Amino acid sequence: MMDLGWIMNCFRVFLIGGLAVLSTAAELPVKEVVLYKNGVGYFERSGPLRPGESARLDFKAEEMNDVLKSLTVRDLSGGNVSGVRYDSADPLEKKLSEFPFRLGTAIPVSAFLDQMKGARIETNAGSGAIVGARIVKGPEGSEKEQVSLLADDGTLRSVDLSGITSLKFSDPLLQQQLKDYLATLTASRSKDKKSVYIDSPNDKARNLAVSYLAPTPIWKSSYRLILPATGDPTLEGWAIVDNTSGEDWNGVKIALISGRPVSFLSRLYEPRYVARQFAELPEDAIARPQVYQGGVIGGVPGGFPAARQAPAPGMGGGVGSGRFSKDMVMENSVAAMAAAPPPPPGFSSATVDAQGQQVGELFEYRFSSPITVKRNESAMLPFLQQKMAARKLLIWTEGLNPRNAAEITNNTGKTLDGGPITVFDGGAYGGEALVETVKQGDKRLISYAVDLGTRVANEEETGDETIQEVRANRGTLTVKSTHRSTTTYSIKNVDAKAKTLVIEHPLQPDSKVIGAQPTETTAKHRRFEVALKPNSDQKFPVVEEQILSETVLVTNLTPDVIAAYVRAKSISDAGRRALQQVGEKKAAIFQANADLAAAERQIADLEKDQDRLRKNLQSLGSIAGQQDVVQRYARQLSDQETQIASLRDTQGKLRTTIAQREAELNQMVEKLTF
Numbered sequence: 001m002m003d004l005g006w007i008m009n010c011f012r013v014f015l016i017g018g019l020a021v022l023s024t025a026a027e028l029p030v031k032e033v034v035l036y037k038n039g040v041g042y043f044e045r046s047g048p049l050r051p052g053e054s055a056r057l058d059f060k061a062e063e064m065n066d067v068l069k070s071l072t073v074r075d076l077s078g079g080n081v082s083g084v085r086y087d088s089a090d091p092l093e094k095k096l097s098e099f100p101f102r103l104g105t106a107i108p109v110s111a112f113l114d115q116m117k118g119a120r121i122e123t124n125a126g127s128g129a130i131v132g133a134r135i136v137k138g139p140e141g142s143e144k145e146q147v148s149l150l151a152d153d154g155t156l157r158s159v160d161l162s163g164i165t166s167l168k169f170s171d172p173l174l175q176q177q178l179k180d181y182l183a184t185l186t187a188s189r190s191k192d193k194k195s196v197y198i199d200s201p202n203d204k205a206r207n208l209a210v211s212y213l214a215p216t217p218i219w220k221s222s223y224r225l226i227l228p229a230t231g232d233p234t235l236e237g238w239a240i241v242d243n244t245s246g247e248d249w250n251g252v253k254i255a256l257i258s259g260r261p262v263s264f265l266s267r268l269y270e271p272r273y274v275a276r277q278f279a280e281l282p283e284d285a286i287a288r289p290q291v292y293q294g295g296v297i298g299g300v301p302g303g304f305p306a307a308r309q310a311p312a313p314g315m316g317g318g319v320g321s322g323r324f325s326k327d328m329v330m331e332n333s334v335a336a337m338a339a340a341p342p343p344p345p346g347f348s349s350a351t352v353d354a355q356g357q358q359v360g361e362l363f364e365y366r367f368s369s370p371i372t373v374k375r376n377e378s379a380m381l382p383f384l385q386q387k388m389a390a391r392k393l394l395i396w397t398e399g400l401n402p403r404n405a406a407e408i409t410n411n412t413g414k415t416l417d418g419g420p421i422t423v424f425d426g427g428a429y430g431g432e433a434l435v436e437t438v439k440q441g442d443k444r445l446i447s448y449a450v451d452l453g454t455r456v457a458n459e460e461e462t463g464d465e466t467i468q469e470v471r472a473n474r475g476t477l478t479v480k481s482t483h484r485s486t487t488t489y490s491i492k493n494v495d496a497k498a499k500t501l502v503i504e505h506p507l508q509p510d511s512k513v514i515g516a517q518p519t520e521t522t523a524k525h526r527r528f529e530v531a532l533k534p535n536s537d538q539k540f541p542v543v544e545e546q547i548l549s550e551t552v553l554v555t556n557l558t559p560d561v562i563a564a565y566v567r568a569k570s571i572s573d574a575g576r577r578a579l580q581q582v583g584e585k586k587a588a589i590f591q592a593n594a595d596l597a598a599a600e601r602q603i604a605d606l607e608k609d610q611d612r613l614r615k616n617l618q619s620l621g622s623i624a625g626q627q628d629v630v631q632r633y634a635r636q637l638s639d640q641e642t643q644i645a646s647l648r649d650t651q652g653k654l655r656t657t658i659a660q661r662e663a664e665l666n667q668m669v670e671k672l673t674f
Contacts, residue, residue, distance in 0.1 A: 026047060026048075026049055026050075026053050026054070026055050026056065027047075027055070027056055027057075027058075028045035028046060028047040028055050028057065028208060028210055029045060029046075029047060029250070030043060030044070030045055030247065030249055030250075030252050031044050031045060031046050031252060031253065032044040032252060032253040032254075032255070033249060033252050033253070033254050033255075034254075034255045034256075034257060034364075035216060035218070035219040035241060035254070035255070035256050035257065036216075036218070036219075036257045036259075036260075036261065036263075037218050037219070037257070037258070037259065037260050037417075038218070038260050038261055038262070038263040039215060039216070039217075039218060039263060040066060040213045040214065040215060040216055040263050041213065041214055041215075041216030042211065042212075042213055043211065043212055043213075043214060044209065044210070044211040045057070045209070045210045045211075046076070046207070046208060046209040046210070047207070047208065048205060048206070048207050048208075049200050049205060049206045049207075049208050050205055051200075051201075051202050051203065051204055051205055052200065052201070052202035053200065054197045054198060054199045054200065055197070055198040055200075055208055055210065056195050056196070056197055056198075057195065057196045057198070057210065058193050058194070058195050058196075059193070059194050059195075059196065059214065060193065060194070060246070061193075061194050061269075062215065063194075063214045063215055064086070064194050064268075064269035065265055065266060065267060065268050065269050066212070066213045066214050066215060066265070067196065067212045067213070067214060068086075068268040068269055069213070069266055069268060070211075070212050070213035071084070071196070071210070071211075071212045072210070072211050072212070073198055073208065073209075073210050074208070074209045074210075074211075075200075075206055075207070075208060075209075076206075076207040076208070076209050077204075077205070077206045077207045079200070079201070079203075079204070079206055080201075081198055081199060081200050081208070082199045082200055082201050083198075083199045084196065084197070084198050084199070085196070085197040085199065086194065086195065086196040086197065087194045087195050087196075088271065096181065096184065096185075099177055099180075099181050100115075100174075100177065101115045101116060101177075101178075101181070102115070103181065103182075103185075108135065108145060109133075109145060109161060110133035110134055110135055110145035110146065110147065110161060111133070112133075113130055113133040113147050114130075114132055114133040114134065116130050116169075116174075117130050117131065117132060118130065119169055119170075119171065119174055120169070120170040120171065121149070121167055121168065121169055121170065122167070122168055122169075122170055123159070123164045123166060123167045124164060124165050124166050125159050125163055125164050126149065126151065126157075126159065127149070127151070127152075127170070128149030128150050128151040128152065128157075129149065129150045130147060130148070130149060131148040131149065131150050131156065132147075132148050133145065133146065133147040133148070133161075134146060144160060144161075144162060145160075145161040145162070146158045146159065146160055146161060147159050147161060194269075198210065213263075214245070216244070216245070217242040217244060219239055219240065219241050219242075219256050220239070220240040220419060221237060221238070221239055221240070221383075221417040221418070221419035222237075222238050222240065222419050222420050222421075222422070223235055223236060223237050223238070223384075223416075223419060223420070223421040223422070223435070224236040224238075224348070224421070224422050224423075224424065225390065225406065225408070225421050225422070225423045225424070225433075225446075226424045227390065227392060227406065227423065227424065227425045227426065227430070228426070228427070229426045229427065232387045232388075233387070233388060233389075233390040233406075233408075234385070234386065234387055234388070235384060235385075235386065235387075235388045235390075235408070235412070235416075236348055236350075236382070236384065236385045237382070237383050237384030237385070237416070237417075238380050238381065238382050238383070239256050239365065239380070239381045239382075239383050240378060240379075240380055240381075241254065241256075241373060241378060241379050241380075241381060242378045243373040243374065243375055243376065243377055243378065243379075244375075244376065245375060246375050246376075247375050248372070248373075248374050248375050249371070249372060249373045249374075249375075250372050251370035251371070251372055252370060252371060252372070252373075253366070253367070253370060253371075254366075254367050254371045254381070255364050255365065255366040255367070256354075256364070256365040256366075256383065256417075257359070257362050257363070257364050257365075258362065258363040258364075258365070258415045258416075258417040258437060259361065259362035259363060259415075259437075261362065348382065348385075350382040350385065351382070352382045352383060352384060352385045353367055353368050353369050353382075354366065354367045354368070354381070354382070354383040354384070355368065356383075356384075356412075356413065356414035356415070363414065363415035363417075363439075365383045365384075365414075367381065367383070384412065384414065384416075386412055388408060388409070388410070388411055388412055389408070389409040389411050390406050390407065390408045390409070391406065391407050391500075392404070392405070392406055392425075392500075393405055393406070393407060393499070393500040393501065393502055393529075394451050394454060394499055394500065394501045394502065394532075395445055395447050395501075395502045395504065396456045396501060396502070396503050396504065397504040397525070400455055400456065400457070401450050401451055401452055401454060401455060401456070402450075402451050402454050402456060402501060403447035403448070403449060403450055403451060404425075404430065404431065404447065404448055404449040404450070404451050405445055405446060405447040405448070405502070406423070406445070406446055406448070407443060407444075407445050407502075408435075408438070408443060408444055408445075408446060409441075409442075409443040410438045410439065410440055410441060410442055410443065410444075411440075411441070412440070413440060414440060415437065415438070415439050415440060416435070416437065416438040417437050418434075418435055418436040418437040418438075419434070419435065420432060420433070420434055420435075421433045421434070421435055421446060421448070423446075423448040423449075425448075430448055430449060431448030431449035432448055433446035433447060433448040434446075445502065451499075453493065453494050453495035454491065454492065454493050454494070454495070454499065454501065454532070455491070455492045455494075456489060456490070456491050456492075456501075456503070457489070457490045458487055458488065458489050458490070459487070459488050459490070460485065460486070460487050461485065461486045461487075461488070462483075462485050463483070463484035463485060463486065464484070465481045465482065465483050465548070466481060466482050466484070467479060467480075467481045467564075467565065467568040467570060468480045468481055468482055468547075468570055469570050470565050470568055470570060470571045470575065470579075471674065472554070472575065472578075472579070472672045472673055472674050473673055474669075474670055474671075474672065474673060475553060475554050475555065475669040475670060475672060476551060476552070476553060476554070477551070477552050477553070477554050477557070477565070478549065478550070478551045479549070479550050479551075479552070479565065480547060480548070480549050480550075481547075481548050481550075482545045482546065482547055482548070483545070483546045483548055484514070484543065484544070484545050484546075485508075485543075485544055485546070486541055486542070486543045486544075487505065487541070487542045487544075488539055488540070488541045488542075489503055489530075489539065489540045489541075489542070490537070490538075490539050491530065491532060491537070491538050491539070491540060492536075492537050493532040493533065493534065493535065493536050493537075494535065495534065495535070496534045496535055497534050498531070498532060498533060498534055499531075499532040500529060500530075500531060500532070501529070501530045501531075501532050502519075502527050502528070502529055502530075503527065503528045503529075503530060503540065503542075504522075504525040504526075504527055505518070505525060505526045505527070505528060505542050506524065506525060506526075507521065507522070507523075507524055507525055507526055508544055508546055509546075510546055510547050510548075511544045511545060511546040511547070512544065512545055512547075513526065513542065513543065513544055514543040514544065514545055515541070515542075515543050516528060516540075516541075516542070526542075528540065528542060554582060554669050554672060555665070555666075555669060557586070558586075558590075559583050559586045559587040559590055562579060562582060562583035562586060563583055565579060566579050566580050566583060571674075572674055574674055575674030578668075578672055578674060579672070579674075581668060582665065582668050582669060582672060585661060585664060585665045585668060586665065588661055589658060589661045589662060589665060592654055592657050592658045592661065593658060595650075595654055596651060596654040596655065596658065599647045599650050599651050599654065600651070602643075602647055603644055603647050603648070603651075606640045606643055606644050606647075607644070609640065610637060610640050610641075613633050613636055613637050613640075614637070616633055617630060617633050617634070617637075620633075
């Protein structure tokens with residue numbers, strides 16, 4: 001068997017060649033990182049390439065789909081790249097099955113060479129085509145490996161592999177396949193790392209810039225709101241950035257984007273295979289027309305549109321805005337240390353080195369100075385510190401006590417990304433709040449504590465409905481009415497200071513406020529502002545009218561409902577008369593139906609009594625001396641028959657009357673329009 005030293009010598013050519021290949025792949029350092037709120041980050045790398053050198057970018061397997069979806073390559077020296085390659089996602093067994101040989105676990109060199117029968121090799125002991133290779137048993141159980149070679153002169157000889165110190169295949173393609181095979185094995189040991197190679201021509205050196213999107217933790221924002229006893233409030237913003245890329249960010253440009261652009265995953269990295277059917281060419285087949293679909297939107301003439309260049313950082317306003325260098329920051333900080341008063345409680349001695357600007361529909365915070373964040377570390381970066389419009393108040397939504405709150409108006413000239421706010425009130429910790437993203441010029445209410453010095457109770461009262469409008473159109477009646485309700489808020493302020501209370505009153509659909517109007521309306525509430533006096537009890541009523549609209553068929557209305565509509569003040573005189581006639585006709589029909597029902601009940605009662613009399617007559621017929629009783633029952637039966645006949649005549653007349661009146665009603669309803 002061959003020892004390890006021989007094997008290392010045998011593949012020395014491959015190892016040297018493999019190292020040479022790796023040495024020509026340059027790694028481009030990260031120059032710029034832009035973090036978003038949708039789970040991706042924009043990365044830009046750049047650096048020089050020697051003539052013919054390739055750039056290599058390493059990614060995690062789960063990052064490859066986003067990289068392949070967004071990768072762009074620019075040659076800043078004015079040339080072109082020759083191609084982009086990347087590691088396949090196929091399983092190792094599938095990759096190795098494409099090679100004409102296999103290297104199993106602990107396989108001897110002779111077994112490998114025996115797979116290559118017919119291939120020509122060159123060794124220090126001679127060259128020739130491989131006929132076969134085997135392990136030969138020696139004395140006392142020893143073994144040695146031999147390879148049989150067919151020399152160019154036709155001589156067949158056996159070569160002891162223990163005497164060979166160098167070996168390579170004469171066929172360059174086969175030698176390259178061996179290198180590729182071993183490179184595939186090496187790459188498989190790092191299952192989580194996938195490489196992308198960017199090749200360039202051999203004509204000259206190049207300066208390459210590469211940009212792409214990759215999955216990244218979202219950046220987070222947190223704020224400190226300082227509400228001093230006197231003076232203007234101040235807002236301080238910090239961005240929390242996490243570097244989980246597995247690579248140091250050394251002196252990179254960092255920008256933070258406020259907004260949520262659409263992003264999704266698309267499986268581009270995994271190879272897709274489609275099962276295909278066998279098809280034979282018929283000898284006398286008739287050609288069929290092929291229908292091609294037309295384009296919906298015209299393409300860009302001349303190819304793809306040019307990539308949009310990132311806009312230059314804007315000049316932000318407020319504290320810490322503007323462009324300056326690190327030296328200027330240090331110089332100014334040292335000069336100001338002796339003269340500047342200490343910061344107020346809750347205020348950070350931080351230099352804000354970020355400018356804010358609008359980028360399309362999004363807002364960007366770009367840090368002027370390069371920033372370093374080591375891999376698997378996070379950083380807090382101050383991006384805002386300036387005065388802003390804010391006022392203290394109370395806000396009540398439900399429960400007994402309102403909350404201490406502040407109304408902040410974004411007059412910073414920037415978009416304030418959503419996040420938690422720690423409030424320092426009068427030099428002390430006041431509480432914490434959450435705020436959603438606030439655009440420039442917009443305002444929000446934030447609450448940070450419960451105010452135990454104020455109590456609120458509410459009581460609802462429901463009023464009557466008032467008919468506002470009645471309209472008729474060929475039998476259809478449309479009625480608009482208003483429903484008035486009053487909610488009375490009882491407020492008690494036990495503190496010896498005045499307060500401003502904002503009441504969030506639930507929004508009723510299709511309603512309007514009567515009296516005191518809300519200062520603001522949201523999707524779910526109307527907000528009313530109430531000035532509270534010190535040590536006071538007061539009531540604040542909210543009166544609302546809800547407009548109700550109902551469409552009904554006149555024929556389905558009862559006379560009482562029609563009479564209520566007739567009494568409505570909003571109906572016209574002509575409409576009142578016409579609707580009154582309809583009501584009278586409906587009342588007459590109701591009365592006729594009632595009379596008909598009464599006649600039917602009388603007939604049913606008489607028939608029931610007749611059945612009783614007949615049973616009595618049947619039982620008395622077998623008893624002697626009951627002739628008088630029998631005659632009396634017979635006379636009753638005769639009288640009841642006369643009554644039933646009269647009632648049936650009445651039924652017929654009533655049915656005729658009802659039918660006639662209903663026909664008249666239908667004619668009146670058909671013409672009813674006002």
